[in-house]
Amino acid sequence: KAGVTQTPRYLIKTRGQQVTLSCSPISGHRSVSWYQQTPGQGLQFLFEYFSETQRNKGNFPGRFSGRQFSNSRSEMNVSTLELGDSALYLCASSLATPGETQYFGPGTRLLVL
């Protein structure tokens, strides 16, 4: 089975712009979660989608949003970018059963200038 894929892998934006990141889960996985990784804050949960519905959301401002499509692919959007949004954004997919492993993609590295 192909793993979790994320596009693009690298992105450079300027403050005030918006960005959309994409994640394709492992075939058959219906849950997609997003995490932000920074040197200062570590790995933090952004949100989780299941069957096109957001089921869980972390403590991030409303500038961070996402959606999931009927084929389970997910996108996250960050509007009005700030310098502090520079991070590695990781997507993970799972079968959405308790204790089930989340499989991570390689991440999208976003640099905001």
Place this chain on the structure above:
Amino acid sequence: AQSVTQLGSHVSVSEGALVLLRCNYSSSVPPYLFWYVQYPNQGLQLLLKYTSAATLVKGINGFEAEFKKSETSFHLTKPSAHMSDAAEYFCAVSVSGSARQLTFGSGTQLTVLP
């Protein structure tokens, strides 16, 4: 709410020596516990997980971890370090009902010395 503490942000061992990475968790309900490894410029790879079956969990690449409820610990060990083990290791916890929301520790960078 659950939390994870990883003691030691940097650990150095000699090749062939024992690897011990410490993880303590806090959870008001029985947790699911995970160890992930991250190599430079890559995502996270699962090493092993505890889901209330055996308390001693064996994972990939010779790693194992023991769940100790009385100590709220889930330390990761490997009997003999290899140069390829150099990476960052993350302990994570989730609880029933929010199994897709992982709470991560701050990570431990493992250096293996020749």
